[in-house]
Amino acid sequence: MEKKDMEKIVKTFYDKLEEGKIMGRKCTCCNNVEFPPVFICNKCGSFDTEWIELSGKASFKSVMVANGQTAKYPEFLPYALGAVTLEEGSEVNALIGGITKENAEEYRQKLPASCHAKIVQRDGFKTVMFEVD
Ligand SMILES: [Zn+2]
Known part of the structure; x- marks a missing residue:
């Protein structure tokens, strides 16, 4: 290669x-x-x-909520970091939008929970994050 x-x-x-x-x-x-x-x-x-x-369909089996004060990607708050498994089988650690300190426990109770991929704009390029369904 x-x-x-x-x-x-x-x-x-x-x-x-x-x-x-x-x-x-x-x-x-x-x-x-x-x-x-x-x-x-x-x-x-x-x-x-x-x-x-x-397909963009995925599920996540862990959530670690980003701290609003120290978040690496403040433009995507609220989000968590999670272990995401794509419908096609690949596993990635990724940002999952829509998870807050307040609702994180609710999602933890029903893991793995479903989410979907979402294309987002960063500085000069697009990238992929996920969002809870
Ligand atoms: Zn192979």
Whole structure:
């Protein structure tokens, strides 16, 4: 694998976000889906991966509420950090919008709870966070 291949994957991912599409890489050998997309399948090591558009459906199994005073992404408050599992099977630690100190306990009682991916604007580029359903 060459550096330019990796750069191409990253560029395509961000270009697709501009079009409103959230993409992952699906392994044609074992069907594992990588998100964020990487060139090599982390499950079986295959180089044979292809683009798929993700449904955006997901669930989360943990929540750690961001502190409003020290939050790293104040523009996205209220949010929590959580372990998110995409419908396609990939697991990521991600921001989950809509969770506050007040309602966090309610969500903890019903984990895993469902959420969905959402494309958000950051300084000069779009990225993906999640939001409770
Ligand atoms: Zn694989």
